[in-house]
Amino acid sequence: MNLVDKRGLAIGLGLSVLACVALPAVLSPYWIYLAISAVVSAVIMQSYGVIVGRVGVMSLCQMSFAAIGAWVVLRLNVADAPGGFFVWLVLGGLAAVPVGVAIGLPALRIRGVNLAVVTFGFAVSADIVWNANPFPGAKELKMLDRPEPFVTDESYFVFTVIVFTVLAVALGMIGKSRLGLSWYELRHSERSAASHGVSVARSKLAAFAISAFVAGIGGGLLAGQLSLVVPSNFAMGQSLALFAVAIMIGPHHPEGAVMGGIFGAIMPTIMEKVSLPQDFGGVLFGVGALLALRSGLSQTDLTRMRKRERGARKLLKAGEDAKEAKEAEGGATAAPLAPAPVRRPAADRRPCLAVQGLTVRFGEVVALDAVDLTVPEGAVVGLIGPNGAGKSTFISAVTGFVAGYGGTVELAGKRLDKLGPSVRAKRGLRRTFQTTAIAPELTQYEYLAIGAGRRLARGEADELLEFFGCPPGEVPVSIVDAGTRRLLDVAAAIAARPKVALLDEPAAGQSAAESLRLGDRLTRAPEAFGVSILLVEHDMELVQATCEEVTVLDFGHVIASGPTADVLADAAVRAAYLGAADVPAT
Template sequence: MNFIDRRATLTVLGVAVAACVVVPNVLSPYWIYLAISAVVSAVIMQSYGVIVGRVGVMSLCQMSFAAIGAWVVLRLNLSDAPGGFLLWLLLGGLAAVPVGVAIGLPALRIRGVNLAVVTFGFAVSTDIVLNANQFPGTTELKTLVRPEPFDGDGGYFILAVVVFLLIAAGLALLNRTRLGMSWLELRHSERAAASHGISVARSKLAAFAISAFIAGVGGGLMAGQLGLVVAGNFAMMQSLALFAVAILIGPHNPEGAVMGGVFGAVMATILEKLKLPQDLGGMLFGVFAIFALRSGVSQTDFTRARKRERQARKFLESADAGDRREDAASAPVEVPAAVPPPVGRAGTAALAARGLGVRYGEVVALDAVDLTVPEGAVVGLIGPNGAGKSTFIAAVTGFVPGYEGAIELDGRSIDGLSPSARAQRGLRRTFQTTVIAPELTQYEYLAIGAGRRLPKKEADELLEFFGCPPGDVPVSIVDVGTRRLLDVAAAVAARPKVALLDEPAAGQSAAESLRLGRTLAQVPERFGVSVLLVEHDMELVRAACAQVTVLDFGHVIASGPTEEVLEDPAVMAAYLGTAEVPLS
């Protein structure tokens, strides 16, 4: 947990403790009731924080999960089930989990507005069912009795605050796990997450399950507050309104959940008591919308990011200016001494593609391509734009299904495996365009790439080796070139069999590119990772690669030792644009 997150957590904890002392002893019963409503809303907002804030999924049915939790609690109360309210609250949350998983299944194939329509359809269906069937206890007029010592409104407020804090603490711990960090990566790029060995399906379903559980607990708390509930408490428009608040405020941060709960529960009453027009609430909502549109993130994310960046910049300014990347343009770049590129171990193939073919209708992107990456070697894959280089990487890593031919990793076939499964087997890649969650620190991104939390010494060694800033620096303030280096470092951090690097030197100067080439040449010996390098920079290729394969129009036109291949007339003609299109 970084300093900003720790300070925000302590602030929320301090406010919660103060509220538990002040609210029951100072406020009138009416305001205590509103305070309970605000905390219950904040609990439900945390479910939006998981699915909307962390994963970025447009879910419009969280109040339907809350209705399930309330229904179960009231059903158990009507039956005088053993265990009492606190156990019923837990069971209500658990009852919502399988429904959350079922609703999450469409998210594996659809997203965006289409998924929003599916989830909103579930909310509408739930609304119809609830209006046709009353909640348990309504006909019998059997209200839910709160347990001691929480039977009074003051005590129940404290219970609601404790539940909120327990959920917030659980989510804070979850954020530090691979699952929690994978949600942030899913929000920005599912392809990048899969390339790091993250199962997109499992991560999304886990998010739906956990968010449904939290919403179910919130619904149970609402039942405990009101004694009996009606369908109107969980109307579909409630889900829509809270979704809008979640987008603007950011309930995945504890302070955002509190703000969302207060805004939803007591804003109208506060305006009425202050004799202010209700339209002012809409104006405030509009101000938040402007901030969200301006920054592309929620208000609490925006505020946290600015504080985190200011702290990181102060840290960088206090560090040695010669080690800072932003000074690289004005200071000579230290280029490692040239070393002979590793040639690999004879007869041992870390990666082998045989007869690899990819067709898009009548267009042949790859035609029977053979390519081998020996163990312990750096192999180059070059060719003009549109030659099929990125298509080759995409096919090998599983992002292009239905290819022809066979692919083996460390002597074992990986045909038919998903991208995440191939990554878990030891095949990692980078992309031409990096999509890294800006709120992550470099340490956190390395942990995602490695699939484990790296010891600080190991992480620092990787960052220093690839010329990245200190690990506590957030990704949001590093330049594009550094992000590409960080992407390479994350791929190597996993210690895969083979790392496939797609133009990692883009955005770097000639000297920095040469430095990277000589750095990559040391990767197999230092980290035990073979490398397939896709590049246009020939000096980088010469510095890093012992062997090169050249593609043109999806065909291999040359393959062999680097210098021999680069001097081949056919290769020179292809780069000069005079090569003839091969016949298929």
């Protein structure tokens, strides 16, 4: 996976150089000072970009992290500590990290408005502390001297642009890594992230730590701009205003951070010029944030997505035109499928997944009662039953999403019972869900990389997408239909080369022909990818065509288990699930 967008990097560096050369030459000293404020605000907006834009966490205390960075820089200045401003700036950012992690700990248990209250509570507490204890240097009026060669406002503006650019490049690289991509998945579904082997706790705490570091750097830059700071520079109201800007604009993209910084720095001046109350700017930000929350996407997300979708639709159209041209010339529309592999009887193969006596209770309700199920190596095994029979509960318990169950779960002979979902996924037990929750901002390549849990070669990703009949990998998830998203979910689960993949109704949303084609692919998947499959489905044609063995659940009990044809011919199965009509068992 390429961690650097070379074209975007070249454009960003070019604009940074242009700003450093042109703006100091054309702007008056007053506007240069405002430009510095805008860039410092843009740095702090980048911290919102990590925690709000990427992870989707409602954090209202980023300015408190900035205050910590400023406090450390000024304290080191008062102490005449070695290293100078450049070292102090980094130390200020690092000092905010443990506080960010501590604030992030509640995010492991609570989210949404409740988490917003916790972070805002910290911002209020920090305000009280700063007002009761002046920042270092305030009493003795010891000013912070800017380092050479960035003493003047013009040169310090260049320095702030350099810092912003370095952070933007670093955050861009993190955003393309598995950690950064997992943040997008956390934003949409923590369960889906855990099923791909992502440690939800580690990823969230990493986001809080990185965002706190960036905010701390921003606070240190503000101290360098002002030489001395006061508590009002980091008031909790600013955290609220910048949060609204972050929701509206999307500072997880560099252009969004710049726009947010400009709005934050220039808006008060604009309000003054047009004779409007300063609070009116906050009202505008609040309205914009509400509109962004209603659409679910920030302005920069929408702009980038539309641009990417235009390119993807051209790619899809080119593929369709090539297919039509091939058909017009009499060419085959698809390569002939190879004969299905011939497998040994299940009894001759070692069990890959062995579930014994699985019992799940929700209060007085017994969802699963002593269920036994075995998935042999290289097998496709079915799990069927009426709605409410316990099929999804079975998958959730086996993959670790239901704690406190009875019985045992063994994968390749090793017990998994005390392990969480992400650890089980890393051990080789992957799953899909009935409802997909794929971040629309991702491309299919990026989603496969999350599922694989490693750097996925482009050729390997293309092979997976072609195998399951998905569009080209550059196509964003936002424009693929629900059926294709299910196929992509299956491809992502198998991309990790797990020992067992538990697929929860992957054919939902597929036509009859597409469903049978999926069945053919699932039949070949064990040989092609070395994975065993447990298939939960209501499509009986798919089950008959794909599964060697079937287990039937009814009200949490196993009522039949064995070869597919024998089970589907069982009178009890027909009465409980299939109805009175005979179903051909093939």
